[in-house]
Amino acid sequence: MKSWNWASIVSACRRKSARVLLTSVVVGVALAGCGGGSSDSGNPDESGPIIVGTGITDRTLARNVLDVKAGSGEKSMTAIASNGAFNGTIEGDGPFLSRIDLGNNEFLYGIGYPDADGRVQQNVHSYSDLIIRNWFSSMGRNIDNDFDSSASIALPTQADIDAITARVVGIVAQVMDDYNVGGADLLTGSATGNLNTFIIQNPVIIQNNNFTIVVRADDTDGTQSVATDELDLGTDLTAEDTENPTAPTDVRAIGASASEVVIVWTPSTDNVGVAGYRVFRQGVDIGETPYPVFTDSTIGAGVTPLYTVVAVDSSGNLSLASTEVAGMTLGTPDTIAPPTPQGVTLDASINAVSISWQQSAIDDVAGFQVFGAVEGQPVELLATVTSTFMIDTTVASGTSYCYQIVAVDASSNASDPTDLLCATTSGTAINTDTTPPVSSDVEVAFATASYSVTEDSTSAELKVRRIGASTSAVSVSYTVTSGTAIDGEDFTATSGTLQWAAGDTADKTISVQIAADADSTEGNETFTVTLSEVSSNATLGSIAMATVTIADSEAVVCDTVLETTRIEENTTLNLSCYLVNDDLDVRQPAKLTISAGTTLKFASGKQLIVREGGSLSANGTAANKIVFTAQDPTPGFWDGIYFFGSNSSSNVLNHAIVEYGGGAGVANLRVANSRVSVANTVLRHSEEFGFTVDAQSTVTNFSDVVVTANKAAGSIAPVQAGSIDESATFTGNQSDVVEVLSSILDE
Structure with a gap:
């Protein structure tokens, strides 16, 4: 994120003929036309660092290519071999963020640091992905956005990563011992044999900004459990942990033979992660296990032992003991099977x-x-x-x-x-693109294969990027053609050429005009944009054609009424559309997660309010945006989104649209004494402001935000003005001025 210098803002905007308003009351900076990313123009060292490591996953890769972004902004790529190994030259100054493409906008990330010889050793797998995503999430930043941007990015220090890694390893240390890889370095160790098996058999699953660590015993039974269960990705894994796990439940002690009793239970939960369990017989500790099963083979026939189980977390905190249960060895063989589940x-x-x-x-x-x-x-x-x-x-x-x-x-x-x-399973089936990077190490492709705009949008913006060496100029042609959308009625077909100068690594944008459509309901329509005729020193990447969907908002069937609007426990909304007829009120300790592609239509005068201790995670995608809108598309019909006293790092608006709010003289988006990250989001059609931010709030990210078609662009306290990234645009409002005030609207 770029810190603003007011003198440079005024100078830059004047060069672009933007308007600057200076009074004793308001310092308003008209930022229309001042959006856009930066580009690097340095001359990279052709003998750059060497990146070496292994990608470890049993998932099918969308591309056998490791994409790498330097902290200084340069992008490189290198081939991934059939065994997951990679070894190639990269550009820029470290640290280096690496990414493996799993398709369907899913990625695995890793991070590496060059040694004294310029060698970057790193593995990329679900644990490296968790560790770096945890850092980004705790900072209120979106790792996908930062990787896709053309600008340099702030990355964690080695000490930051070491601290997070230590906590994660502490959670699975006993499981690693079970696989005979105790003490191995997950991020840089030799990813062969047992370490590879451990990572595959005990993956991290990330869904809806939560993570779960699945653990599995290294034996023929393969007993599976979870060490963490849907823990918030923004959890501070470096903080001191003094909270105890929950006590194990449903403990059963079952006779297995004349000399064995099997003790099983339902896994405990913890605020960070359960590392293992201690089993007690008659109050004496008889063993420890990372899995919710233990076999006691040290008792005599006919004995009736009493067992309890205690959970242990990664910081050594102990749970209360479970309820004591009695077990007995078998006098005669058991031949009766349990009933069918x-x-x-x-x-x-x-x-x-x-x-x-x-x-x-x-x-x-x-x-x-x-x-x-x-x-x-x-x-x-x-x-x-x-x-x-x-x-x-x-x-x-x-x-x-x-x-x-x-x-x-x-x-x-x-x-x-x-x-x-x-x-x-959701998403599309993946067939690996086995085309290796060309010898020139330059690839040109769309950032994603699918884009979506609404029919009242003015344009569709498609990002095209060059990946690899940037020492020479590159060009590519593009053509826009009809699908079900009609040229001249729904959009304006065009063609042209994108060009990168030597040293230019910035993404280029193809802008396609969307026509104002007077038809009532005609359904979603599509057109395609195709890349071709790439310069001889480059090759087209795997995404050489993109589909743009013009969404007909009136065609969306929305007949599901959201019955529970006072949110007091973690809730996920994942249907295509909800009617919200009352205030949607998120309270402590609840987290409201909105799935990509979901639309919420609010009744007159209602709002989405996120209070102290509550949080809102609205992470859409470029192809499936999250829409907060009105049941009647009239500016000011509803009161918008209001973060009020919520200091959660989980507050995220990404690839979202907030429209037709601003009723009661407020804004589409209000942030008061709260913490929030906003990216790739459109704030439009407000009766008043597009957004307001007060002096007690923290905006960790405000990038690629479009504020348009509002009465006024926005109002922000001076202390937070520097959080607005240069990529944000303020155009098409009655007033494109962002008011910088000592105080802003009260509740």
Whole structure:
């Protein structure tokens, strides 16, 4: 993020014929036309640093290419071999942020630091991804936006990353010992053999700005559990932790033989992560395990021992002991199987399938075997769990998977399997683009394959980037053609050429004019933009054609009324559209998550208010924006979004549209005594201000924000004015002035 110097702002805007208003009351800077990113024009060292490491994932890659961005802003790429290894020359000054493309706007990130010889050793996998995303999220920044930008980026120090890594390793230390990789360096270690197996078998799943660490025993049963369960990605993993885990529940001590008792339980939860469990017999500690299962083989026949279990977190905090349960070895062999599980449900996302079920007579059940496969293939054992829940992390996007559950007792008697149940993961199926980077190490491609605008937008902006060496000039042609959208009626077709000078690494923009459409309801329409005729020293990347969808907001079927509008526990809204007929009120300790592609239509005079202790995470995508709008598209119809006393780092508006608010003389977006990050967002059609920010607030990011078609652009306290990035634009308002005041609107 760029810190503003007021003299340089005035000078830059004057050069662009923008208006500057200076009075004793208001310092207003008319920023229309002052948006846009910066470009690097230095002469990079052709013998730059060497990046070496391994990408570790069982997911299919969209491209066998590692994309790298230097802290100084340069972008490079190098090929990923079939075994995941990469080794190539990169540009710029470190640290270096690396990215592997999994398709469907999913990425794995890693970070590396050059040594004295200029060598950057780093692995990229789900743990490196968690560690660097945690730092970005705790700073209120969006890692995808920063990587995609052409500007230099502030990156964490080695000490910052070491501190986060230490906490993450502390959570899974016992599991690493189980895989014989205790003490291994996750980020730079040799990613072969056991370390590779550990990372694949114990992945981190990130969904809706939360993360879950799945752990699995390194044995034939493969007992699975979770060390963290949907923990906020912005959690400070470097802070002192004194909070105790919850006590284990549903403890069962089941006779397995004449000399063995199997103790199982439902996993505990913790504010950071559960590292393991201690098992006590008659009050004596008899062993520790990172999984919710323990076999006691040290008792005699006919003995009735009493067991308790205590959870331990990564900081050594202990839970209360579980309820004491009695166990007994078997006098005679057990040959009776448990009943079949019932009520199986599947929840498929883009990178996992969550499976849950119910079980009667659970006191006799030592575990559940979960079988699964791609639909049409024979099912295989995926994992064994001790609770009635399992996460399948082996899935691919856009694919149908089927599952069966079997209950097993401690004597290995198995129930009949449940009926086969299938679900399809979201996203599109990925076929790896195996085209290696060309010898020139220059690739030109769209930033993403899908873009979306609404029919009342003035234009669609498509980003095209060059990746790789920047020592020579590069050019590429483009053509805009009709799909279901009609040239001249829905958009204006055009063609042209994009050019980069030597040393220029900035993204280029293709702007396609969207026509004002008087038709009522005609549905969503599309057109395509195609790259061609790239200069001989470069090649077209894997995304050489992009589809733009013109969304017909009137065509969206919106008949689901949001019944619960007082949000007091973590809630996710993931349907396509909701009618909000009352104030949507987010209170402590709840986090309201809005899924990409969701629209919320508010009734007259209502608002979305995020109070102290509550938070709002609205992370859309370029192709699937989140829309906060009015049930009647009239400026000021509803009162907009109001952050009021919420200091959460989870407050994010990204790839969102906030429109037709500003009723009651306020703004589409109000920030009062709160912390928020706003990026890739449109604030428009407000009856008053597009946004207001007071002096007690912290805006950690305000980039690529378009403020348009409002009565006034915005109002911000001087202390926060520097948070507005140069990429933000203020055009088409009745007043394009951003008022910088000593104080702004009260509640």
